[in-house]
Amino acid sequence: MAAGSNIADEEEEEGFDEQRATRAFQHHQFDLNISYSDWITFDISARKRINSMSKNDDGSNQSGSNPSGCGGGADGFSIEEPQDADYPRISSLSYDLENRIFARFPISEFWKLCFVNKRCWALLKSGELFNIRREIGFKExxxxxxxxxxxxxxxxxxxxxxxxxxxxxxxxxxxxxxxxxxxxxxxxxxxxxxxxxxxxxxxxxxxxxxxxxxxxxxxxxxxxxxxxxxxxxxxxxxxxxxxxxxxxxxxxxxxxxxxxxxxxxxxxxxxxxxxxxxxxxxxxxxxxxxxxxxxxxxxxxxxxxxxxxxxxxxxxxxxxxxxxxxxxxxxxxxxxxxxxxxxxxxxxxxxxxxxxxxxxxxxxxxxxxxxxxxxxxxxxxxxxxxxxxxxxxxxxxxxxxxxxxxxxxxxxxxxxxxxxxxxxxxxxxxxxxxxxx
Structure with a gap:
C-alpha cells in the first residue's frame, strides 16, 4: 500500500502551511476583492490624519528633550508613535467582529488571509472560521x-x-x-x-x-x-x-x-x-x-x-x-x-x-x-x-x-x-x- 510517509490516522496541526501559502501567493494576484454575492460591503472614506507626536492644548510638543523618541518612558522606551509615519484615526474592529467578517469570505479566497497577519493565519489554520460559519448560518x-x-x-x-x-x-x-x-x-x-x-x-x-x-x-x-x-x-x-x-x-x-x-x-x-x-x-x-x-x-x-x-x-x-x-x-x-x-x-x-x-x-x-x-x-x-x-x-x-x-x-x-x-x-x-x- 502506497500510503506515503506524510499520512497518519492521527491528525497533525498542518493545513495551510507557509510554503503552500507562499506558492499560492506566487500564482495569484494578491487582492482582497470579495466577489461572493452575499458579502457585506462597507466604506471607510474619511480618514483623519494626526501627527505622530502628541501635543498639548497650546500646540507645544510633549516629547520633551528627546526628539528621537528613545528612552522617553519610565522603562527607558518611548510609548509614543514613530515620528516618521501618519496614522489614520480609525476605530479598530473587535476580534469577534473581524472573525465574523472573515468567515463570510468565499472559501476560494481563504488563502489570502495567510498574508494579513499572524492572527489571521492562526484563525485560518485552526478551522475556527468554519465553526463561525455554522454559528451564523452562512453556507457555501x-x-x-x-x-x-x-x-x-x-x-x-x-x-x-x-x-x-x-x-x-x-x-x-x-x-x-x-x-x-x-x-x-x-x-x-x-x-x-x-x-x-x-x-x-x-x-x-x-x-x-x-x-x-x-x-x-x-x-x-x-x-x-x-x-x-x-x-x-x-x-x-x-x-x-x-x-x-x-x-x-x-x-x-x-x-x-x-x-x-x-x-x-x-x-x-x-x-x-x-x-x-x-x-x-x-x-x-x-x-x-x-x-x-x-x-x-x-x-x-x-x-x-x-x-x-x-x-x-x-x-x-x-x-x-x-x-x-x-x-x-x-x-x-x-x-x-x-x-x-x-x-x-x-x-x-x-x-x-x-x-x-x-x-x-x-x-x-x-x-x-x-x-x-x-x-x-x-x-x-x-x-x-x-x-x-x-x-x-x-x-x-x-x-x-x-x-x-x-x-x-x-x-x-x-x-x-x-x-x-x-x-x-x-x-x-x-x-x-x-x-x-
Whole structure:
C-alpha cells in the first residue's frame, strides 16, 4: 500500500502551511476583492490624519528633550508613535467582529488571509472560521470532482470561476485507477474505493488540505447509496465482492466528522446494490437498485426519530435499474426530489402525495451516452447541477449547466450554461460531490 510517509490516522496541526501559502501567493494576484454575492460591503472614506507626536492644548510638543523618541518612558522606551509615519484615526474592529467578517469570505479566497497577519493565519489554520460559519448560518457550496484524464481531484466554487487542485491522494494504483464513490460530511470529503488489500475509505479534510486514510465503514461496500444532511453522511446497501461471488447488503451507517467515526444504523427492508440516496424531509432515502432477483422499483427511507426504515412500493415503477445502467440519478432542491432519466435525458420531479413522477423537460447533457455513467447530477443550493457530455456540442469536453426548477411551473426549463474555458476536462465524470460548509 502506497500510503506515503506524510499520512497518519492521527491528525497533525498542518493545513495551510507557509510554503503552500507562499506558492499560492506566487500564482495569484494578491487582492482582497470579495466577489461572493452575499458579502457585506462597507466604506471607510474619511480618514483623519494626526501627527505622530502628541501635543498639548497650546500646540507645544510633549516629547520633551528627546526628539528621537528613545528612552522617553519610565522603562527607558518611548510609548509614543514613530515620528516618521501618519496614522489614520480609525476605530479598530473587535476580534469577534473581524472573525465574523472573515468567515463570510468565499472559501476560494481563504488563502489570502495567510498574508494579513499572524492572527489571521492562526484563525485560518485552526478551522475556527468554519465553526463561525455554522454559528451564523452562512453556507457555501463547493464542488469536488474527479474526471477522466485527471490524476488528481479538483475543487471548484459555485460558479466554476475559481478552481484548486487538491493534494495527490496517496493510495495504490488499484484505488487510483478503479471505480470510486464520494460523499461529504461537514468539511470532510470521503472517497470509497478498492485497494489491493480490499475496500477502503480515504478522507480529505478541507481545513487541513490533506488526505487521511480511514475510517473504513463498519461494513466495507461498493455500489451503495449515500447522502448528506450537511453535518453527517449516510451510506446504505451496496455489495462486497467475495471469492465465491457477490454479497448484497441491507446494512446502513452514518458518518460523524466530529468523531471521525461510523455509527451503525438499523438494517433496511431490502438488500440492494446500484441504488441511489438522498436526504429529504429530514429523512435518508434509498431508491431503486438491484437485488438477486433483478431491478427494484421500491424505495425506502430511514426516520431517525423512530429509528426505523419504511418501505415505499413502486417508487420507480416506470424506470427500474437495468443491469448495466448506473444507479438512479437523483438530487433534492428545496426539499423536492428530481431525477434525470438516463434513457431519455428527461428531468422529472417526484410527486410525494401520489407517489408518481412528473416530466419537466429535456436536460442539455447526454446521460444516455453511457447509460447514466459519467454524468454528475447534483443539488447546488437552490439549483440543479448537471455535468457531462453536451447535447448541443460534439466536443468531448465536459459541459456544465444549472437550473432553478419549479415543480409547479409548467413553463420550459431555463438551463444556464457555465463557461468551461478554464476547465477543459473530459466529459466523463468519474465521481463528483458537493460540500456545503
Amino acid at each position: 457550496p463547493s464542488i469536488f470532482m474527479s474526471a477522466t484524464g485527471q490524476s488528481t481531484w479538483w475543487a471548484f466554487d459555485r460558479e466554476f470561476k475559481s478552481r484548486r487542485k487538491l493534494p495527490v491522494l496517496p493510495s495504490d494504483v488499484c484505488f487510483i485507477n478503479g471505480d470510486k464513490e464520494s460523499l461529504s460530511a461537514g468539511t470532510h470529503l470521503l472517497v470509497s474505493g478498492k485497494e489491493l488489500d480490499g475496500l477502503v475509505v480515504w478522507r480529505y479534510e478541507l481545513v487541513k488540505n490533506r488526505w487521511y486514510k480511514g475510517p473504513s465503514m463498519i461494513t466495507p461496500r461498493c455500489l451503495f447509496a449515500s447522502a448528506t444532511c450537511g453535518s453527517y453522511a449516510y451510506a446504505a446497501g451496496g455489495m462486497a465482492v467475495e471469492l465465491n461471488g457477490e454479497v448484497l447488503y441491507d446494512t446502513a451507517e452514518k458518518y460523524n466528522p466530529e468523531s471521525r467515526s461510523w455509527e451503525e444504523l438499523p438494517s433496511m427492508r431490502r438488500r440492494r446494490k446500484l441504488c441511489a440516496g438522498c436526504y429529504m424531509d429530514g429523512k435518508f432515502y434509498v431508491i431503486g437498485g438491484r437485488d438477486e432477483a433483478g431491478g427494484l422499483t421500491c424505495g425506502e427511507f430511514f426516520d431517525e426519530t423512530e429509528n426505523r426504515w419504511q418501505l415505499i412500493p413502486d417508487m420507480l415503477k416506470d424506470d427500474p435499474v437495468q443491469s448495466s445502467h448506473s444507479p438512479p440519478l437523483v438530487a433534492v432542491v428545496n426539499n423536492e426530489l428530481y431525477s434525470l432519466e438516463a434513457s431519455s435525458n428527461q428531468l422529472k420531479v417526484y410527486l410525494k402525495k401520489s407517489n408518481t413522477w412528473k416530466q419537466l423537460g429535456p436536460v442539455p447533457v447526454r446521460a444516455d451516452c453511457n447509460k447514466g455513467w459519467g454524468v454528475a447530477f447534483k443539488s447546488l443550493g437552490n439549483e440543479l447541477l448537471v455535468i457531462g457530455a453536451s447535447s448541443v456540442s460534439s466536443t468531448n469536453e465536459m459541459a456544465i449547466y444549472t437550473c432553478c426548477p419549479d415543480s409547479d411551473d409548467s413553463s420550459e426549463l431555463q438551463w444556464r450554461s457555465i463557461d468551461t474555458a478554464r476547465n477543459r476536462f473530459r466529459d466523463f465524470i468519474l465521481t463528483c460531490c458537493v460540500m456545503v460548509a
